[in-house]
Amino acid sequence: MSASNAIIEVKDLTKTFGEKTVVDQLTMDIQPGQLYAFLGPNGSGKTTAIRMMCGLIPPTSGGGVCAGFDIATQADQIKPLLGYMTQHFSLYPDLTVRENLEFVCRLYGVSDVKGRVNDLIEQFAFHDLGRDKQQVGTLSGGWKQRMALACAVSHRPKLLLLDEPTAGVDPKAREAFWDILQEVTASGVSALVSTHYMDEAMRSNRLAYMLYGRLLVDDKPENVLRNCALVSVQVDLLKAVDLVAVGRDPRVVRMARLGNSVRVVARSQDDVDGWIKDRLGDAAGHTTEIDVGLEDIFFHLTLQQQGTNTSF
Numbered sequence: 001m002s003a004s005n006a007i008i009e010v011k012d013l014t015k016t017f018g019e020k021t022v023v024d025q026l027t028m029d030i031q032p033g034q035l036y037a038f039l040g041p042n043g044s045g046k047t048t049a050i051r052m053m054c055g056l057i058p059p060t061s062g063g064g065v066c067a068g069f070d071i072a073t074q075a076d077q078i079k080p081l082l083g084y085m086t087q088h089f090s091l092y093p094d095l096t097v098r099e100n101l102e103f104v105c106r107l108y109g110v111s112d113v114k115g116r117v118n119d120l121i122e123q124f125a126f127h128d129l130g131r132d133k134q135q136v137g138t139l140s141g142g143w144k145q146r147m148a149l150a151c152a153v154s155h156r157p158k159l160l161l162l163d164e165p166t167a168g169v170d171p172k173a174r175e176a177f178w179d180i181l182q183e184v185t186a187s188g189v190s191a192l193v194s195t196h197y198m199d200e201a202m203r204s205n206r207l208a209y210m211l212y213g214r215l216l217v218d219d220k221p222e223n224v225l226r227n228c229a230l231v232s233v234q235v236d237l238l239k240a241v242d243l244v245a246v247g248r249d250p251r252v253v254r255m256a257r258l259g260n261s262v263r264v265v266a267r268s269q270d271d272v273d274g275w276i277k278d279r280l281g282d283a284a285g286h287t288t289e290i291d292v293g294l295e296d297i298f299f300h301l302t303l304q305q306q307g308t309n310t311s312f
């Protein structure tokens with residue numbers, strides 16, 4: 001492994017459970033202060049990969065370093081440098097925000113607990129409306145997630161591991177959560193965040209897309225969009241069309257009805273034009289070019305890996 005400043009640097013990391021290869025030769029690095037989004041369908045190996053990269057579970061083969069320590073042999077040195085937030089984090093519902101934070105800081109052996117808790121209350125805006133004195137069990141879902149993040153950073157970790165931290169949280173609260181997360185990483189803390197939300201992926205510095213244990217994309221979100229060759233159009237429909245039938249065409253990557261129009265994603269403009277002419281014919285009205293999104297790209301990659309052209 002080369003000497004570098006990377007907070008994580010792994011090579012050919014592989015994990016098998018019995019006959020099943022869950023993570024397949026993963027090579028990647030994460031730099032200080034980087035906010036890294038981890039995406040992929042359920043069961044694609046994200047959690048297993050993240051846990052291995054931090055020494056929480058041993059790899060079957062391959063290896064690497066996390067915060068300068070070997071992930072296979074120095075897990076005990078890595079653990080105090082991690083801040084972990086799972087989907088099912090537990091807080092003490094009968095204790096206030098301040099009491100929960102004090103408890104977690106003591107658990108981590110933070111020096112100057114009172115000072116650190118005051119800083120966290122300020123940083124996470126818990127003083128607004130006196131939430132610092134509110135019992136955690138009575139907080140809204142969004143504020144509970146924010147509380148869990150405050151606990152995860154309480155001991156000033158070098159690396160945050162956040163496993164779908166905003167699952168089930170409303171859009172406004174998700175946005176507020178990411179505002180704070182971006183502030184935290186701007187101060188030099190790295191974060192690995194697994195998510196199924198594309199808007200969150202767009203807010204990360206870099207994104208990784210995993211499928212069947214393999215890393216298919218590892219780039220800045222803007223590069224993923226820029227390098228994509230897909231084309232997307234919205235076509236107004238002038239009469240009734242059996243979209244399932246006309247969508248069953250190898251030129252169509254993805255298709256969805258939007259009211260009285262249809263949105264189609266294809267690999268090229270020729271494919272779109274040909275499909276509209278052959279399949280929609282005189283049912284096709286006005287056509288508008290629309291942006292291709294990350295979800296379209298991941299959808300396409302998934303079909304490619306499955307060896308099928310179209311989802312219909």
Ligand SMILES: Nc1ncnc2c1ncn2[C@@H]1O[C@H](COP(=O)(O)OP(=O)(O)OP(=O)(O)O)[C@@H](O)[C@H]1O
Nearest residue numbers: 017022040041042043044045046047048049194210
């Ligand atoms: N300890 C284990 N023993 C056997 N199989 C496991 C174990 N841990 C994970 N797996 C399997 O590995 C595969 C990948 O799981 P993993 O949790 O890493 O995926 P994921 O991408 O994080 O999924 P999700 O988005 O649903 O959380 C799954 O098929 C899972 O059942």
